Structure formats: C-alpha cells, structure tokens
Amino acid sequence: MSLCRANMVVLIGTVFVAASADAGSATMIRFRRTAHVTGSVVRLGDVADIHDADVVTEERLKAIVLAPAPAPGRQTILEFVSIRSRLHARGxxxxxxxxxxxxxxxVFRRFEPPQEPSRTSDIQAxxxxxxxxxxxxxxxxxxxxxxxELSVTVRLSRSDVPRALAADSASLKVIGLTLQPDVPQxxxxxxxxxxxxxxxxxxVCRLSRRPTVLTVRYTVPRGHVLRAADLAPLAVDDAAGGIVRPEDVV
Structure with a gap:
C-alpha cells in the first residue's frame, strides 16, 4: 500500500449487514481513524468503540486479536475489510x-512503559x-x-478504570439504574x-438489602425495662452477633 493511499482515511457510512437485524439489540462497532497500542497485538477494543446490551459480550469483543502490533515507534494500517473478515473468522x-x-x-505503537505492580492496579480499581x-x-x-438500607457492589472493566478515575466529578451520571435489589444491572x-x-x-451493578439489627432509640436510665417502642432497626454490613428480634431483649 502506498503512503498516499495510507493517508486516505475516509469515513464509511453505517453498514447494516442484515436489514432485518433488530437495531435495539444489535452490537454497534464504530472504528476510529487512529489508535495507539503498547502491547504486541492489536485488539478490537484498541481500534473501535463497542456497545452491546450484554456487557460480557462487549468485553469479549474488545479482547479479539486483529493483528500483530507494529514495532515500537512504527505504524500500520488496518482496513475495514480485513477487520470484518477477522471478526467473521472468530464467530x-x-x-x-x-x-x-x-x-x-x-495504528501506532508506543514504546511500552514499565509494568506497574498489580497492587497499584488493584488500588486504582x-x-x-x-x-x-x-x-x-x-x-x-x-x-x-x-x-x-442498600449495599452497592460494582464491577468495572480494568481497561475502563483510568477513564473513570480521570472523569470530571461534577459530570458523573449513571444511566439505567433501577431500584430492584439482588439483580445484576x-x-x-x-x-x-x-x-x-x-x-x-x-x-455492572448489584443492589442488595443490608441486614438490620435492633438498637436503642435514645439514652435510657439505668434499670429501665426496655419495651419494643424503645428499639429501632439499624442497617449494618454484618448482623453477626447483633439482636434482630425484639423478643430477645424485651
């Protein structure tokens, strides 16, 4: 491929391979004009923005290897036709x-930076x-x-951790959250x-109801006989050893 041709990067229109495909459930892959990699291979997630209703499918697509990466400091061109063929071969x-x-x-390849200890990555995550x-x-x-009263657990792809940390705090917004507990969202x-x-x-997010224990609503004098009205539920992370039934103290 001549350098002149390599410089001619044009936008392709949206391609619907099957007109009958449901747009609401289709996987959407949008290719960038340029991409930078540091590893020895080029993956689909390096060269395209991928959106799928199933986050597991989305992560699997991001990990698909398309080609060897160029040598550090060098570049290469990946054509849509060859990428499409590779995706077809991967099922x-x-x-x-x-x-x-x-x-x-x-695709440009940077010189690979030193690997950070895994402990740092865990802290960032x-x-x-x-x-x-x-x-x-x-x-x-x-x-x-x-x-x-709700416990929140989240699972974020390691590749997205730097973006989440660098985001402007005032602009953060979660889309699609429901109040349904115990269901991954x-x-x-x-x-x-x-x-x-x-x-x-x-x-991925999961809401869970936190366990509750009973606590005294207010300070009571010594010798006071507790009644059910003196107690109030308190949400805690761990109810082990706590009092959960009024009859245990009243």
Whole structure:
C-alpha cells in the first residue's frame, strides 16, 4: 500500500449487514481513524468503540486479536475489510452487528512503559469502584430510596478504570439504574473527560438489602425495662452477633 493511499482515511457510512437485524439489540462497532497500542497485538477494543446490551459480550469483543502490533515507534494500517473478515473468522454474528466510522484505522505503537505492580492496579480499581458507588448512592437518594438500607457492589472493566478515575466529578451520571435489589444491572456511566468531551463506560451493578439489627432509640436510665417502642432497626454490613428480634431483649 502506498503512503498516499495510507493517508486516505475516509469515513464509511453505517453498514447494516442484515436489514432485518433488530437495531435495539444489535452490537454497534464504530472504528476510529487512529489508535495507539503498547502491547504486541492489536485488539478490537484498541481500534473501535463497542456497545452491546450484554456487557460480557462487549468485553469479549474488545479482547479479539486483529493483528500483530507494529514495532515500537512504527505504524500500520488496518482496513475495514480485513477487520470484518477477522471478526467473521472468530464467530462474530455480522448479521447482528452495526459497523460505522473509519474505513481504515492507522495504528501506532508506543514504546511500552514499565509494568506497574498489580497492587497499584488493584488500588486504582477499588478507587474507581468507590467512585461509582458514591454516584449510585447519590442517585438512590435523589430517587427517594433509603440508600443506607442498600449495599452497592460494582464491577468495572480494568481497561475502563483510568477513564473513570480521570472523569470530571461534577459530570458523573449513571444511566439505567433501577431500584430492584439482588439483580445484576448493566449500567452506563456518563461523564466528561479532561477535554470536556462527553464519554461513556459500561459496568455492572448489584443492589442488595443490608441486614438490620435492633438498637436503642435514645439514652435510657439505668434499670429501665426496655419495651419494643424503645428499639429501632439499624442497617449494618454484618448482623453477626447483633439482636434482630425484639423478643430477645424485651
């Protein structure tokens, strides 16, 4: 391929491989004009933005290897036709996939930075999870839910952790949250990046009802005989060793 041709990166229109595909359930893959990688291979998630109703499917698509990466400091061109062929070979249902974006992606490979200890990555992942939980708990309060009675757990892809941590705090918004407990929910975190561009990442959330124990509503004098009216439920993370029935103390 000549350098002249390589520089001609044009946008392709949205491609519907099957007209009968349901747009609401289709996987959407939008190719970027350029991409940067640091590893030895180029994956689909490196060159395209992927959206699917099933977060597991989305992560699987991101991990598909398309080609070897160029040497550090060099570049290569991946054509849409070759990418599509690779996806077909990996069993991707092209009839249920909506393609858009660039017809060719110029891939650059940076020099690989030193690997950080896994402990640092774990800390970053937990910080991102805490940030998501705080946003969700605030959304629950705005919805009138008793946020203190619910436990929030989240699962975010490691590849999205840096984006979640770098997001503008004031712009964080969770889309798709329901109050249904004990059911995994695939949600969208919407935010603005450092350049002010609106971005989105997908993650999984689960709401669970926290256990409750009984506590005294107010200070009682010594020798006071407790009554049921003196007790109030308190949501806790662990009810082990706590009193949960009024008859145990009244």
């Amino acid at each position: 991707v249902d092209l009839a249920a996939t909506e393609f858009s974006g660039a017809s060719a992606v110029r 937990e910080r991102a999870a805490q940030r998501l939980r705080a946003v969700i708990e605030n959304e629950l309060r705005l919805a009138g839910a008793a946020a203190d 695939t949600l969208t975190l919407s935010f603005r990046d450092a350049q002010g561009t609106r971005q989105q990442v997908r993650f």
